[in-house]
Amino acid sequence: MVDVKPPSSVEGRRKLxxxxxGASGVVTMGYSGSALASFNxxxxxRNLTTGGPPAGSNQFKFGTAPSTSxxxxxxxxxxVKQYRQSAAGINxxxxxxxxSGKVDGFKLRSTDTLVYLVSNPAAGVSGYCEAVxxxxxxxxxxxxxxxxxxxxxxxxxxxxKSLAVQGFTPxxxxxxxxxxxxxxxxxTLTFGG
Numbered sequence: 001m002v003d004v005k006p007p008s009s010v011e012g013r014r015k016l017x018x019x020x021x022g023a024s025g026v027v028t029m030g031y032s033g034s035a036l037a038s039f040n041x042x043x044x045x046r047n048l049t050t051g052g053p054p055a056g057s058n059q060f061k062f063g064t065a066p067s068t069s070x071x072x073x074x075x076x077x078x079x080v081k082q083y084r085q086s087a088a089g090i091n092x093x094x095x096x097x098x099x100s101g102k103v104d105g106f107k108l109r110s111t112d113t114l115v116y117l118v119s120n121p122a123a124g125v126s127g128y129c130e131a132v133x134x135x136x137x138x139x140x141x142x143x144x145x146x147x148x149x150x151x152x153x154x155x156x157x158x159x160x161k162s163l164a165v166q167g168f169t170p171x172x173x174x175x176x177x178x179x180x181x182x183x184x185x186x187x188t189l190t191f192g193g
Contacts (some may be wrong), residue, residue: 041175042150046164053170054193059145059158060121062104066143066192072173074146075190076157078106079139081130083115088129095129102131106142108157118142122159143190145170152179 045052053059053073066075082102089095092113104118105128114124121144147156147168152175155161161168173191176184183189 040150041178042148042152042169042171045169045171045175046166053164054145056162057120057122059162060116060118061143062118063140063142065141065190068192072191073170073193074148074173074176074184075143075192076146076188077190078108078142078144080104080106080118080142081139082134083117083128084131085127086129088113093130094132096132102135103128104140108144108160116159122162124159146189148176152176152183154183 061075062080066073081104083105084094084101084103086094086096091110092107105115106118106121107115112124113126115126115128116122116124117128145158146154147158147161147164148171149155149167150169152171156168164170171179173184173189176189
């Protein structure tokens, strides 16, 4: 008579591991559908038929930050100052101290000569300079929609870019976190709708 020994736990683990490794060779290595979608998230924004990013002049927010209850798009803060239609002096500041005809506007970079007026943010205007004296409460805050390439690198902002095309597409915070967490968590972007 042969004594049957209870199965060894070591031998059981070997069989289990051997079976698992054998099966993994059959499975194609790659990303799951959800992971792949997150890597294509910027590209997917360009393919949306509805429910996409803000469009037109809604790509500029003034006074209150973009609402987090209506979306999580990436925005860049811009200082809104008072400008006058007049000759610019040093660093774009008016050469005279008059205070009539002030309008709210912003520049995308301090060295720009174009000013984007709050009343019509889509088109930059020339011939405006920063008023020497700013009223109390200025500069105020404004936000412009940020644009990114498919790898999650910031490539521009509204109004220089206003339509989602290859290399310049709005993105959400969750998308940027999956592609470029450093940028998404840098503190330079505000997320909202």
